[in-house]
Amino acid sequence: MGYVFDYSWIGEYSGVLLKGLWLTVWLILVGATFGVALGIFCAWVRALGPKWARPIVGAYVELIRNTPFLIQLFFIFFGLPSLGVQMGETQAALLAMIINLGAYGCEIVRAGIQATTKGQFEAGWSLGLSRIETFRHVVLIPALQRIWPALSSQIVIVMLGSAVVSQIAAEDISYAADFIQSRTFRAFETYIVATLIYLALAILLRQLLKGVGWVLFPKRSAAR
Amino acid sequence: MMEFSTWDIVRNLLLAARWTIVLSLVAFAGGATVGLVILFLRISKQKAARVFAGGYIELFQGTPLLMQLFLSFFGLSLLGVEVPAWLAASVALILWTASFLAEIWRGCVESIPKGQWEASASLGMGRFEQMRHVILPQALTIAIPPTVGFSVQVVKGTSLTSIIGFTELAKAGQVLTNATFMPFTVYGFVALIYFALCFPLSKSSQFLERKLNVAHRDH
Amino acid sequence: MSLIEITEVRKSFGDNEVLKGIDLNVEPGEVIAIIGKSGSGKSTLLRCINGLETINAGSIQVAGAQLATDELHLKALRLKVGMIFQGFNLFPHKTAGQNVMLSQMVVKKTPKPQAEEMAKKMLDRVGLGHKFDAYPDQLSGGQQQRVAIARALAMQPVALLCDEITSALDPELVQEVLAVVKELASEGMTLLMVTHEMRFARDVCSRVVFMHLGRVHEIGPPGEVFGNPKTPELRQFLGQTH
Numbered sequence: 001m002g003y004v005f006d007y008s009w010i011g012e013y014s015g016v017l018l019k020g021l022w023l024t025v026w027l028i029l030v031g032a033t034f035g036v037a038l039g040i041f042c043a044w045v046r047a048l049g050p051k052w053a054r055p056i057v058g059a060y061v062e063l064i065r066n067t068p069f070l071i072q073l074f075f076i077f078f079g080l081p082s083l084g085v086q087m088g089e090t091q092a093a094l095l096a097m098i099i100n101l102g103a104y105g106c107e108i109v110r111a112g113i114q115a116t117t118k119g120q121f122e123a124g125w126s127l128g129l130s131r132i133e134t135f136r137h138v139v140l141i142p143a144l145q146r147i148w149p150a151l152s153s154q155i156v157i158v159m160l161g162s163a164v165v166s167q168i169a170a171e172d173i174s175y176a177a178d179f180i181q182s183r184t185f186r187a188f189e190t191y192i193v194a195t196l197i198y199l200a201l202a203i204l205l206r207q208l209l210k211g212v213g214w215v216l217f218p219k220r221s222a223a224r
Numbered sequence: 225m226m227e228f229s230t231w232d233i234v235r236n237l238l239l240a241a242r243w244t245i246v247l248s249l250v251a252f253a254g255g256a257t258v259g260l261v262i263l264f265l266r267i268s269k270q271k272a273a274r275v276f277a278g279g280y281i282e283l284f285q286g287t288p289l290l291m292q293l294f295l296s297f298f299g300l301s302l303l304g305v306e307v308p309a310w311l312a313a314s315v316a317l318i319l320w321t322a323s324f325l326a327e328i329w330r331g332c333v334e335s336i337p338k339g340q341w342e343a344s345a346s347l348g349m350g351r352f353e354q355m356r357h358v359i360l361p362q363a364l365t366i367a368i369p370p371t372v373g374f375s376v377q378v379v380k381g382t383s384l385t386s387i388i389g390f391t392e393l394a395k396a397g398q399v400l401t402n403a404t405f406m407p408f409t410v411y412g413f414v415a416l417i418y419f420a421l422c423f424p425l426s427k428s429s430q431f432l433e434r435k436l437n438v439a440h441r442d443h
Numbered sequence: 444m445s446l447i448e449i450t451e452v453r454k455s456f457g458d459n460e461v462l463k464g465i466d467l468n469v470e471p472g473e474v475i476a477i478i479g480k481s482g483s484g485k486s487t488l489l490r491c492i493n494g495l496e497t498i499n500a501g502s503i504q505v506a507g508a509q510l511a512t513d514e515l516h517l518k519a520l521r522l523k524v525g526m527i528f529q530g531f532n533l534f535p536h537k538t539a540g541q542n543v544m545l546s547q548m549v550v551k552k553t554p555k556p557q558a559e560e561m562a563k564k565m566l567d568r569v570g571l572g573h574k575f576d577a578y579p580d581q582l583s584g585g586q587q588q589r590v591a592i593a594r595a596l597a598m599q600p601v602a603l604l605c606d607e608i609t610s611a612l613d614p615e616l617v618q619e620v621l622a623v624v625k626e627l628a629s630e631g632m633t634l635l636m637v638t639h640e641m642r643f644a645r646d647v648c649s650r651v652v653f654m655h656l657g658r659v660h661e662i663g664p665p666g667e668v669f670g671n672p673k674t675p676e677l678r679q680f681l682g683q684t685h
Contacts, residue, residue, distance in 0.1 A: 001233040003302045022260040062419075062423065062426070063415075063419060065235075065426065066376065066380075066418065066419045066422035066426055067415045067418045067419050068380040068381075068382070068383035068384075068394065068418055068421070069380070070383045070386075070387075070394055071383060071394060071397070071411060071415050071418060072415070073414060074394075074398075074401075074407070074411050074414075075407075075408075075411040075412065078401060078407035078408075078411065079407045079408040079411045079412065080408070081407075082406075082407065083408065128412070157344075158284075160286075160287065160288040160289070161276060161288065161289075162288075162290075163288035163289075163290040163291060164290055164384060164387070166290075167387060169323050174288070174290060174291065175303045177291075177294075187294070187298040188295065188298040188299055188302055191291055191295050191298060192295065194291055195287045195288075195291040195292075195295060197281065198286070198288055198291060199286045199287050200288045202286040202287070203286065265629075307511075337532075339528060339530050339531075339532035339535065342495055342526075342528065342532065342533060343526075343528060343532035343533075343534075343591075344534075344546070345494075345495065345517075345521070346493050346495065346521055346525065346526035346528075346545060346595075347521065347525075347545075347546035347550060347594070347595070347598060348518050348521040348522050348550040348551075348598065349546060349549055349550055350514050350518065351514070353549050353550070357545055357549055358534055361536050362534075362535065362536050365536075
């Protein structure tokens with residue numbers, strides 16, 4: 001093989017890569033926060049919310065989980081403007097990630113809630129807590145603790161999946177890589193570097209989420 | 225400009241969906257084969273094999289499928305041949321699928337009680353014979369629901385191959401959008417077709433899982 | 444030369460030495476009961492003889508086959524000694540008959556008709572010829588354990604290792620399994636069994652080994668060991684179990 005690898009471009013384009021890295025990090029931090037919140041809300045609706053709302057949330061979850069993220073992204077960015085909903089590529093990317101994670105998060109959190117026994121609900125009510133208070137203190141916290149590892153993996157999957165937001169020209173890591181390789185004609189090396197950045201990000205994100213788990217659920221983690 | 229009726233759009237999308245199905249089948253069959261090899265390495269007695277398989281899984285599960293597609297596309301062309309998109313797409317999807325299936329199956333193999341290994345060992349079976357006749361047949365039963373469930377991810381994953389230029393459902397959606405300027409309708413139908421492919425798989429996975437749980441409770 | 448020669452065997456799990464130098468020779472046709480408190484190392488010793496645990500020092504030899512860690516030596520050894528487990532460990536996806544046939548066909552490459560014939564013979568021997576096509580979950584615990592015995596016998600071992608084979612059984616099912624073992628003993632099969640069934644040990648065994656803290660603490664014919672225990676540890680152990 002006569003090919004000579006060339007990484008000399010990295011210095012010149014490190015700024016571009018950093019800018020892309022920043023958007024990917026921003027997207028996953030904000031997207032995960034709102035996505036998890038949406039997932040919890042949907043899980044609450046499906047488990048304890050008003051009866052009429054449950055099938056709606058169910059349909060949303062099935063629809064998102066059974067279609068590709070790329071199509072959801074295109075639908076939001078290209079399709080919604082024809083309904084008069086206009087947004088920039090970054091907002092569209094963020095919205096798509098939130099909606100996507102919300103659906104998966106809903107199913108994961110729901111699985112955790114279902115493991116809560118009826119006795120625990122009743123214990124909460126008998127102590128004079130309202131339904132919402134019972135949900136928050138008696139059901140949600142133990143449920144979240146139980147499913148935190150699954151939720152963490154899903155967040156990492158969404159981060160990796162976010163690489164396709166470059167396709168609507170949101171300037172993330174993969175967008176930076178596309179840009180650099182079109183200038184340097186060093187496509188293979190460029191995507192190697194971008195891939196390694198994603199890998200490092202995935203490992204760091206996993207550690208970060210483990211840390212968040214320790215902070216959010218200190219007592220029972222310590223007991224284990 | 226040519227006029228497109230709704231039926232034209234749907235018909236063209238359905239024709240393109242054939243390639244989504246073919247690519248999914250290739251990725252799944254190839255991924256299962258490679259995944260089985262990775263599984264054997266992952267649970268091997270040799271530390272080097274376990275480390276290699278662990279690294280493989282970490283690499284393919286810890287990086288975006290999109291990057292793997294690009295690396296496959298540009299990496300294969302480094303070998304000096306013109307690489308068709310379908311080839312690069314198949315290679316990347318197979319390797320990616322293998323990493324997930326190997327990890328899913330490892331969980332199933334590890335859930336087989338230790339006594340099964342010990343009993344078959346005490347009867348003189350070697351490691352491969354134990355796997356072949358005792359462990360895998362049992363692991364297979366519990367592996368079916370999560371494996372079917374993962375096939376949904378494979379079908380959805382094929383949509384990314386549109387980005388390296390393979391013409392399947394998602395790519396057809398882009399082309400039709402450009403031709404009709406009706407993104408809402410086109411992507412709506414694209415989503416529906418994906419849904420029609422994936423939803424039955426999701427549901428059967430859940431159904432099989434419930435059936436398996438009931439069977440376990442009966443015993 | 445004895446049939447089973449265990450010499451200076453030592454085995455540790457981490458810092459915990461569970462076998463502290465075991466010497467034991469077993470002659471052909473002997474039936475040996477190994478008794479002792481839990482944690483005394485009796486099950487570990489049995490598992491070492493079958494190569495399920497690797498030993499740290501010493502040597503084990505069965506009818507000329509030496510215990511070693513490579514698969515070839517292990518296989519040669521395991522073809523000579525069969526093992527029966529506390530938890531039966533039948534293959535749940537195979538019928539009783541297939542359980543008995545599988546290893547003959549896979550390990551010994553016995554043709555199917557012969558393997559089937561042997562399986563029928565062995566299931567008959569444990570009184571379960573009529574259960575050939577039953578799956579393990581359709582059998583009682585006692586029946587499962589008898590199939591496990593038939594499965595081991597079909598490999599025509601020179602000795603059988605029995606690791607608390609009645610401990611997981613309901614009391615009313617214990618006797619049917621012990622009856623099979625007794626039958627085997629009377630036919631001259633060499634048996635090494637870890638057991639809590641003191642009466643059985645007294646009635647059937649030729650020697651009893653009392654293990655304590657990883658050593659053979661006392662050994663002798665049952666009459667001597669049960670009738671006249673020499674050490675306070677054995678006296679205490681027997682006092683507890685009676």
